[in-house]
């Protein structure tokens with residue numbers, strides 16, 4: 001081998017060895033996002049994935065994600081506590097006043113956001129002047145902001161195929177999240193385009209940001225492919241006692257057009273684990289257990305089919 005090639009391959013081995021976190025390194029997980037990760041107002045009405053992930057990986061959880069959140073209310077306003085104007089400030093207050101104390105080396109930060117930013121009363125209904133470009137730039141700003149404060153390890157959970165949720169599927173019905181008449185085909189097509197575009201952008205923007213984030217380790221967690229795989233191959237993931245169901249939800253409620261009393265069909269107990277969706281917008285607890293299992297593998301420095309370390 002030419003000495004230069006030898007040097008180059010040594011160097012790339014050394015760099016590759018430095019990709020991702022090491023087994024045993026991570027002791028704390030700090031979560032940001034919306035109802036998909038909120039551990040109090042849980043989207044799945046069960047135990048939220050961060051609680052499972054911390055349990056599976058024997059790490060300490062610091063949960064900041066809040067139901068209804070967008071990335072920033074400056075971009076996509078909704079009357080809920082957003083990542084930038086509420087969750088991050090609380091995190092900085094608590095780290096600043098010593099009520100929580102985290103070692104950057106031993107801590108990993110996660111963000112799962114976008115569902116409300118792209119959804120009803122926001123991008124899909126033309127309720128603001130923002131675009132998916134602004135929303136994804138905000139996701140990357142979350143990394144930059146935490147990095148500037150010393151954080152080094154990150155998992156960016158990309159957006160799920162929202163067009164598969166009942167709210168945004170072509171075969172939708174009026175429900176608790178949206179009871180105004182709309183063209184469900186149009187919504188589904190638009191949502192699919194926005195999610196795919198946003199996920200591609202966030203990956204490119206993160207890759208572009210890497211040189212300005214030396215010493216960081218950033219994984220993209222491909223929630224999109226994982227949920228799509230659950231949809232395509234439910235028997236690999238769902239294990240409840242009802243027939244497996246990826247098109248409906250266990251808490252399905254039809255609203256009259258214009259809003260009003262909901263008519264609900266509710267599955268109970270172990271039947272719920274047969275469903276991909278808890279309601280018209282949220283993955284089920286069983287789907288979230290799988291997310292938790294794979295996030296746990298990632299932060300433990302093990303191989304997950306759904307995670308890619310960028311550096």
Ligand SMILES: *[C@@H]1O[C@H](CO)[C@@H](O)[C@H](O)[C@H]1NC(C)=O
Pocket residue numbers: 072074084
């Ligand atoms: C939101 O707007 C306020 C007021 O203009 C500004 O101080 C803040 O930096 C903005 N936040 C983001 C994330 O752009």
Ligand SMILES: *[C@@H]1O[C@H](CO)[C@@H](O)[C@H](O)[C@H]1NC(C)=O
Pocket residue numbers: 090093094097098099
């Ligand atoms: C730190 O700030 C948090 C959030 O405002 C507050 O709940 C907590 O009591 C504060 N702790 C101290 C020691 O000041």
Ligand SMILES: *[C@@H]1O[C@H](CO)[C@@H](O)[C@H](O)[C@H]1NC(C)=O
Pocket residue numbers: 126127128129
């Ligand atoms: C969008 O921008 C236009 C022009 O600045 C403004 O008139 C309009 O109120 C904005 N719409 C929303 C929903 O913020």
Ligand SMILES: *[C@@H]1O[C@H](CO)[C@@H](O)[C@H](O)[C@H]1NC(C)=O
Pocket residue numbers: 183184185186
């Ligand atoms: C809904 O949109 C689709 C695609 O744009 C169109 O083909 C269909 O006719 C629309 N349906 C209604 C009821 O307007």
Ligand SMILES: *[C@@H]1O[C@H](CO)[C@@H](O)[C@H](O)[C@H]1NC(C)=O
Pocket residue numbers: 239240241270271273286289290
């Ligand atoms: C399904 O599997 C999960 C582990 O992924 C387990 O916690 C749960 O109890 C199982 N559900 C049923 C109904 O067996």
Ligand SMILES: *[C@@H]1O[C@H](CO)[C@@H](O)[C@H](O)[C@H]1NC(C)=O
Pocket residue numbers: 243244245246247248249250251252265
């Ligand atoms: C799935 O669940 C929904 C209830 O949300 C029900 O209407 C539908 O018939 C179920 N589909 C299958 C294939 O069992």
Ligand SMILES: *[C@@H]1O[C@H](CO)[C@@H](O)[C@H](O)[C@H]1NC(C)=O
Pocket residue numbers: 266267268
């Ligand atoms: C689930 O429990 C609720 C409340 O007890 C009940 O109304 C509903 O009929 C149950 N669902 C099924 C499918 O048995």
